[in-house]
Amino acid sequence: MSGFISLDGVSVDFHVRRGLFATTPVHAVRGVSLEIARGEHVAIVGESGSGKTTLGRALLRLQAVSAGRIVVDGDPIADLAGDDLMRFRRRVGAIFQDPYASLSPYMRVREIVAEGLVVHGTVPAAEHEARVLAALEAVRLSPAAEIADRFPHTMSGGQRQRVAIARAMVLEPEILVADEPVSMVDASSRVEILALLRELQVSRGLTIVSVTHDLASARHSADRIAVMYAGRIVEEGPAASLVDDPRHPYTRALLAAVPEPDPANRLRDRAVVPGEPPSPAALPPGCAFHPRCPVAIAGTCEVTDPAATPRSGGGQVACVRELPGA
Ligand SMILES: Nc1ncnc2c1ncn2[C@@H]1O[C@H](COP(=O)(O)OP(=O)(O)O)[C@@H](O)[C@H]1O
Numbered sequence: 001m002s003g004f005i006s007l008d009g010v011s012v013d014f015h016v017r018r019g020l021f022a023t024t025p026v027h028a029v030r031g032v033s034l035e036i037a038r039g040e041h042v043a044i045v046g047e048s049g050s051g052k053t054t055l056g057r058a059l060l061r062l063q064a065v066s067a068g069r070i071v072v073d074g075d076p077i078a079d080l081a082g083d084d085l086m087r088f089r090r091r092v093g094a095i096f097q098d099p100y101a102s103l104s105p106y107m108r109v110r111e112i113v114a115e116g117l118v119v120h121g122t123v124p125a126a127e128h129e130a131r132v133l134a135a136l137e138a139v140r141l142s143p144a145a146e147i148a149d150r151f152p153h154t155m156s157g158g159q160r161q162r163v164a165i166a167r168a169m170v171l172e173p174e175i176l177v178a179d180e181p182v183s184m185v186d187a188s189s190r191v192e193i194l195a196l197l198r199e200l201q202v203s204r205g206l207t208i209v210s211v212t213h214d215l216a217s218a219r220h221s222a223d224r225i226a227v228m229y230a231g232r233i234v235e236e237g238p239a240a241s242l243v244d245d246p247r248h249p250y251t252r253a254l255l256a257a258v259p260e261p262d263p264a265n266r267l268r269d270r271a272v273v274p275g276e277p278p279s280p281a282a283l284p285p286g287c288a289f290h291p292r293c294p295v296a297i298a299g300t301c302e303v304t305d306p307a308a309t310p311r312s313g314g315g316q317v318a319c320v321r322e323l324p325g326a
């Protein structure tokens with residue numbers, strides 16, 4: 001697989017103060033390796049606290065990595081500085097979870113969407129208005145000229161998230177990192193926004209890395225899914241294969257725990273798998289999932305942290321039960 005984006009053993013530790021002198025390391029992301037092809041949409045899926053946002057921020061170079069390397073189109077991003085870093089920022093757009101918090105209430109949609117153009121100065125000012133209107137049209141906000149005059153508070157959550165996407169798209173990025181882009185918008189807008197992201201992916205060859213805690217929506221919106229647990233990718237593969245034939249017990253548990261029939265409630269952040277994920281400051285030894293795992297092998301899973309091995313159907317899985325000969 002061609003690694004347009006290549007994550008190689010990426011770890012992120014936070015050092016949280018504990019008392020006056022001591023700090024506790026929080027292992028938010030642990031040795032994540034993942035290859036993403038140009039034009040592909042990879043969804044990172046996992047419960048709250050699994051490290052998804054931290055991984056997305058590392059890819060945006062908003063968060064330094066403690067170990068490992070992220071390479072985008074041949075460039076290790078940790079080394080970028082000056083003009084190269086600005087160019088990277090134009091190439092990689094971001095959408096965040098909360099379209100209420102991420103848009104300034106004091107700016108009109110025109111100024112919000114134009115911000116990147118102003119900051120980067122790569123497009124002549126005379127062309128900004130046309131670029132803004134084109135970006136609004138691209139996210140199906142019309143009439144664009146009328147929308148551009150509005151303030152975010154006059155708009156619905158779904159409309160605001162479209163403005164956030166227009167803002168990310170105005171510099172024509174090659175990569176979009178979307179952190180839970182639909183978890184705070186209403187059910188009908190969710191479907192439309194996921195369809196819009198798919199359309200942008202296909203029509204512009206955009207590479208998308210999204211973060212979600214909803215495996216069912218990832219199945220329909222992404223090409224590939226990577227399931228994270230306690231900072232590690234425990235299973236990764238083609239979206240359909242991963243959901244229809246999950247190999248890791250955690251992926252199975254996530255799928256079994258989607259009984260919510262009302263789609264309006266389905267994406268709500270809640271503990272879906274029995275038990276609690278471990279604190280990344282106090283991880284269990286061996287496989288981090290073993291205390292919750294219904295098929296843990298006594299004497300093995302509490303001591304062995306399984307390496308990723310190829311899974312049937314494509315991708316990788318990290319479970320001793322999937323090891324050859326197991
Ligand atoms: N800035 C930070 N300082 C300390 N701990 C953090 C920080 N950001 C995230 N964490 C911790 O790292 C873990 C992973 O968080 P996060 O990446 O936000 O997970 P997710 O997006 O999957 O919910 C959590 O335990 C969280 O509390």
Ligand SMILES: [Mg+2]
Pocket residue numbers: 052053054
């Ligand atoms: Mg998050």
